[in-house]
Amino acid sequence: MQAYHQPDEIRTVTNRLLDMLIDYYSSPKSSKAVNYRSKEELVKAFYQSEPPNEERPLDDVLKEFKESILPASVKTWHPLFMNQMFAGASFPSIIGDLMASMMNPTLATWEASPVATIIEKNVSQWMAQMMGLPKGSWGIFLPGGSLSNLIALTIARNQFFGMDIRRTGIPMEKKPVLICSEASHYSIANAANILGLGSDHLLKIKTRVNGSMDTNDLEEQLQQCDRNHQTPFAIIATMGLTVSGCFDPLDEMAGICKPRGIHIHVDAAFGGGMALTQKGKRHFTGIEHADTLTWDAHKTLHMPLTSSVLLLPNPQLLKSVFSQKEATYLFHPQPEHEIEDLGKYTPLCGKRFDALKLWLLWHTYGTENFREQAENRFKLTEDFGAYLKSTEDFHMDYQSESPISCFHWAPKEWQKVDRKLRAPYSNKLHRTIREEIKQDGNAFFNIALLNSMDQFRFILINPLTTLDQLKDLVSEIRARALAYCNKHPQPFQSSGEQR
Amino acid sequence: MQAYHQPDEIRTVTNRLLDMLIDYYSSPKSSKAVNYRSKEELVKAFYQSEPPNEERPLDDVLKEFKESILPASVKTWHPLFMNQMFAGASFPSIIGDLMASMMNPTLATWEASPVATIIEKNVSQWMAQMMGLPKGSWGIFLPGGSLSNLIALTIARNQFFGMDIRRTGIPMEKKPVLICSEASHYSIANAANILGLGSDHLLKIKTRVNGSMDTNDLEEQLQQCDRNHQTPFAIIATMGLTVSGCFDPLDEMAGICKPRGIHIHVDAAFGGGMALTQKGKRHFTGIEHADTLTWDAHKTLHMPLTSSVLLLPNPQLLKSVFSQKEATYLFHPQPEHEIEDLGKYTPLCGKRFDALKLWLLWHTYGTENFREQAENRFKLTEDFGAYLKSTEDFHMDYQSESPISCFHWAPKEWQKVDRKLRAPYSNKLHRTIREEIKQDGNAFFNIALLNSMDQFRFILINPLTTLDQLKDLVSEIRARALAYCNKHPQPFQSSGEQR
Structure with missing residues (x-):
């Protein structure tokens, strides 16, 4: 060898x-996207x-x-790959990933990974700073947003019920309740499962048209919890909802939950990058109330999978939950210093040096470039939204707040018909067109259910995507939709006319 | 940009x-190791x-x-970097890691990562086959052995107590008990915490001299559990114990636990590679009883962090525990086929294509080469053990069963003195020498407590390490030890002589 x-x-x-x-x-x-x-x-x-x-x-x-x-x-780097919350990765970050593999440190102990430890802590601090978290905030790189959410909620649970829970286990007799909205990411349901809570202990709050949490329902549900002697211990505010890309009303949610001592976890895995933009940062009002925050750099900052960070104003919490006295062969006593063994801060032992690729990219592009890129993505999304509005047959149910556009096709004559009535036909049309275009290979995007109707869902996170390409694609969709209608009679239309 | x-x-x-x-x-x-x-x-x-x-x-x-x-x-690729359970990484696997970053698929859905999904499933099947698991076994790549253990124990818990636990949460009233030995990896304690069990519900069985589980104590403790109306639901058999590298008696443990319906998790994160060797495979007798198995390819197969696999004879269990009906925007209904969306099999959504580097390495080296490498590592460890035995002043408390050697220095005149009496002085000497050599930079290894005495711990996983290099290092240690003794009077010796 x-x-x-x-x-x-x-x-x-x-x-x-x-x-x-x-x-x-x-x-x-x-080459084609697919x-x-x-x-x-x-x-x-x-x-x-x-x-x-x-x-x-x-x-x-x-x-x-x-x-x-x-x-x-599938070529995820293709300008019309819009199916995932990431798209390709910048060349410098690819190189950075190779350097991490070659160097192959493990982010467990200082002595085996000295500079790597400094860089990981450093980069997480810069990210916390960009996100507007209080001074002193930093955190750890974890392999993916779902895992960052799980670790955040472990911290929330252990801190709320007292660190003795590490010994005694979860106090189910207190009826612990984890709160999220109906539109939060599915990793929350998986976390509730792993943490021993189960879905009966996961309270899902209703959402508004754009998918953001309905705080009236939140207030009501919390009062119901009081009456039921349940103990809500944590809430998830999603910044950049998975389907619509919109934002939960963090500030309002914090206003309701903070006085009750509920842990506030901000899942900014996707929308974190919008904090860098002029228009986006207003959604981050109240960020100072965040107890934990997930941000995936492989989404907004155009890095290879995975580059997720869990940030905290009080990173010592990680240590209280995960450090233990067992692994004396690995963790040796050290004099006090602000740089410590990061292995005590996570439940992972061997940990990839994911911070290096972001370090390299940051030094190459600079913060201002990240900011500019985020502004560009947002502008493209806005311009695309405005273009859709200018057509008569494409519709968005909401105003985009981050680079996701969900829209559906409905020609004029359909619009008089009740949405629910036309949904079965419309959904089939949307799914067929999406499948046709995917199999054709020039573009790849997804379908999502929003307000009881399947919609095309474009994730405009790739810096290479242009408005003209999107317009062409929309024209192609229209042509295919008309062809579909010609081929398949629309039941609701005739029935609509008869009435 | x-x-x-x-x-x-x-x-x-x-x-x-x-x-x-x-x-x-x-x-x-x-360059130096450090x-x-x-x-x-x-x-x-x-x-x-x-x-x-x-x-x-x-x-x-x-x-x-x-x-x-x-x-x-730290140069983890240096022949005398022996501090971690991995050492550097083979060049082909580094290249494979870069290819994964460039391609940047996500192992969640078939449609976005078609060939990647096939390769991940394929490589995990080959690993299961090498490990001697029943036909039909395969599994998923996860970012690190600690996480593979956590996922395995989530499955164990949910399956044992019934899948309804996903809804109701963990039945603490049944006094669930997770069993491991005192020498199992610290990720088990972290898993007990995350899973909501707490350390009170983690039963640690006594160990024998080489760190392997004492099955007499296991039998007794299980009877005690019955008397206490506790419910042991899973046991961890460690194949390649973290400190000594030895093996838990899997077959005996299975004989005791299988009839009680206890889930058997095999943590072969480190020792998995020994299943490829003539001498090592006898420790895997009883492997057919494993319900889940962790194996880190970044350890034995010389790959970059991380490349850990969780293998199961019944991979559908993963789906029963983690797939859910929420993410309809991502997982679309598909006709039945043996290849499915892997995202339904894990709690992770974005998942790196860690299988590619192993695919590339496997195609480059071939299985026979992996086997030969494992034999070489084991032979080196044996030869080194024999060499230590041939000296008068170095001692191993046990026979190496995988590429870890723990040994201590004790000149003839010390050996009459009780270990506990000389431990404080000996420990300080060992720690000082290790620190001196680390700071010198030519070699880097760890110190671990075994049988109430600190020992040097060499992990001989690097294919570049030679016996001659190890002999030279042992001579250096001896010289430093003698120098230390000259400088610091030994309290126990004189007191030993007075008696």
């Missing part, structure tokens, strides 16, 4: 890598029931990846 | 990267309270990393 560590081999392989990087980055539209092939076809081509027993030159395997696997994969 | 995606820039940067990779890999001993500098010095050099606001050429930042950050970091 040493063969692969010789300069010649490294040179050959790295040259192929270079070709691949140049192809991939310098012409993002050179080279659609059926599941059966792909399984036949790539599934391999027996592991490869014999060795093979690395360069050959790399060639196979380049010529066969990469082309059959 | 587009500037960084132009061929010229990519070419310049990739060339610097190439130099760095060649330097790093082709002469592993070209370029020791004090915490104060490093903080002064690297800590930056304000984020960088202005942009800067990427190549400059990369140069800073190469010339300043990398040299100040």
